[in-house]
Amino acid sequence: MSDYLSPALPPAFFPSTSPASYSRADFGPDFHWGVSTAAYQIEGSGDCDGKGPSIWDDFVRRPGKIKRGEHGHEACDFYRRWPQDLDLLRQLGVPNYRFSVAWSRVLPQGTGAVNQAGLDYYERLVDGCLERGIEPWPTLYHWDLPLALQQRGGWQNRSVVGWFTDYAELLARRLHDRVRHWMVLNEPMVFVAAGHLLGIHAPGKRGLGAFLAATHHATLTQAEGGRALRAALPATAQIGTTFSCSYVTPARPGLPRDERATRRADALLNRLFVEPALGLGYPVQDLPFLGWLDRYVQPGDEARLPFDFDFLGVQNYTREVVRHSPFVPLLWATLVGAAKRRVPHTEMGWEVYPESLYHMLRQFAAYPNAPRLIVTENGAAFPDEPTPDGRVPDPARQAYLQAAIGQVLRARREGVPVDGYFAWSFTDNFEWAEGYRPRFGLVHVDYETQRRRIKDSGYWYRNLLAGLPAGNPAAVPPGAIRLSR
Numbered sequence: 001m002s003d004y005l006s007p008a009l010p011p012a013f014f015p016s017t018s019p020a021s022y023s024r025a026d027f028g029p030d031f032h033w034g035v036s037t038a039a040y041q042i043e044g045s046g047d048c049d050g051k052g053p054s055i056w057d058d059f060v061r062r063p064g065k066i067k068r069g070e071h072g073h074e075a076c077d078f079y080r081r082w083p084q085d086l087d088l089l090r091q092l093g094v095p096n097y098r099f100s101v102a103w104s105r106v107l108p109q110g111t112g113a114v115n116q117a118g119l120d121y122y123e124r125l126v127d128g129c130l131e132r133g134i135e136p137w138p139t140l141y142h143w144d145l146p147l148a149l150q151q152r153g154g155w156q157n158r159s160v161v162g163w164f165t166d167y168a169e170l171l172a173r174r175l176h177d178r179v180r181h182w183m184v185l186n187e188p189m190v191f192v193a194a195g196h197l198l199g200i201h202a203p204g205k206r207g208l209g210a211f212l213a214a215t216h217h218a219t220l221t222q223a224e225g226g227r228a229l230r231a232a233l234p235a236t237a238q239i240g241t242t243f244s245c246s247y248v249t250p251a252r253p254g255l256p257r258d259e260r261a262t263r264r265a266d267a268l269l270n271r272l273f274v275e276p277a278l279g280l281g282y283p284v285q286d287l288p289f290l291g292w293l294d295r296y297v298q299p300g301d302e303a304r305l306p307f308d309f310d311f312l313g314v315q316n317y318t319r320e321v322v323r324h325s326p327f328v329p330l331l332w333a334t335l336v337g338a339a340k341r342r343v344p345h346t347e348m349g350w351e352v353y354p355e356s357l358y359h360m361l362r363q364f365a366a367y368p369n370a371p372r373l374i375v376t377e378n379g380a381a382f383p384d385e386p387t388p389d390g391r392v393p394d395p396a397r398q399a400y401l402q403a404a405i406g407q408v409l410r411a412r413r414e415g416v417p418v419d420g421y422f423a424w425s426f427t428d429n430f431e432w433a434e435g436y437r438p439r440f441g442l443v444h445v446d447y448e449t450q451r452r453r454i455k456d457s458g459y460w461y462r463n464l465l466a467g468l469p470a471g472n473p474a475a476v477p478p479g480a481i482r483l484s485r
Helices: 055-059 078-092 116-131 160-175 188-196 208-232 256-271 288-296 355-365 395-413 456-465
Strands: 032-036 096-100 135-141 181-185 238-250 311-324 333-336 372-377 418-424 443-446 451-454
Touching (some): 078 116, 208 238, 238 355, 238 372, 355 395, 395 418
Parallel strands (some): 181 238
């Protein structure tokens, strides 16, 4: 076991409500353990073997959009190195691997002619997983829309629903006999808001009109994509989709305007896409401006928004503290950042608050018709560097994962139907607009040499999966967690 499994953690890492010690056996034999990645963040080879450009291939070329001018042209070179990386997964004892399919690698123009080399690549990847005893869990869309479709309007064009279902059917026909678990979209709230309202992610659109159009079309797509998979797959296939979420709390509890602002923020961040999927419609009561979605709604859409998913992917990293703001029209709320509150936070500026995962599992499970839940992403970015002897000590990440998984067990013991945990991420990778500086991986990547090194947190996860107890959590040395002064 790691040298860091000794003294007690600070309360911010290991809440008193979290189990002090646990092992894999506490979760039961049917619990799904895994790791997650995304195509654009690791694959590289963006113009190889017939792949078409995606909106991220275009976005990273725009000056000032990505920190330090970085890009995903090479990333982790997973497209070429996948056999060695799958060997690493097997070495870590990880039984399930969630990855995404690059739409434009399979359909360079988004529709029409199929790139056989791209389909063959994902078939080899799936077969490589199965040969190593690893279950593949593909996500069909992780933010990398084919650029050719963006030039036709992208998510603002209602035709995206049909473009996507054709793509989903193509993959299902090719992989139906080997893939048992499928995910439709990754975090629609993020790619819609960051890409079509704030302009900080691809495709870089800004404005309420773009946001509302993309919102409705993405909501339709997550349901119609589910139906397309259901029609093309065996009855035993499990179909899900994933949602970003953050536990939201008022900056000044008991102050009515902060409490109302918190409800509005919760509706936007956590409820906007899941509630239509569950047949509850858009949360217009808490966000009246969503009534303007009507201009994009066509007859029959209300009945098409729900889909009976087999599972929902819960993707949580932190909580958000909210206060009323008269300077943010329509939402009338603002987030009070971790640095401003002088609380420990990660390289992404996100508060270290593993208990957020417990609260969000409880919130999603409270829907009367909610299916089972799987944590499909959870993790933390902290600075880490190899030592001269090649070791990569990352006690802060190890402590975060240990506390967060403890919160999953806490929820499970209270009857929440959470059946899996996938750590984000398997390797360090290209972190979108933040470039390569934030490192989330259980495996360190030297981007100049592409050398991989398993971090201490990776060995800790391996030991947990091997059945060793995760007790006496690690001490976090000074400087491991950033605390703004």
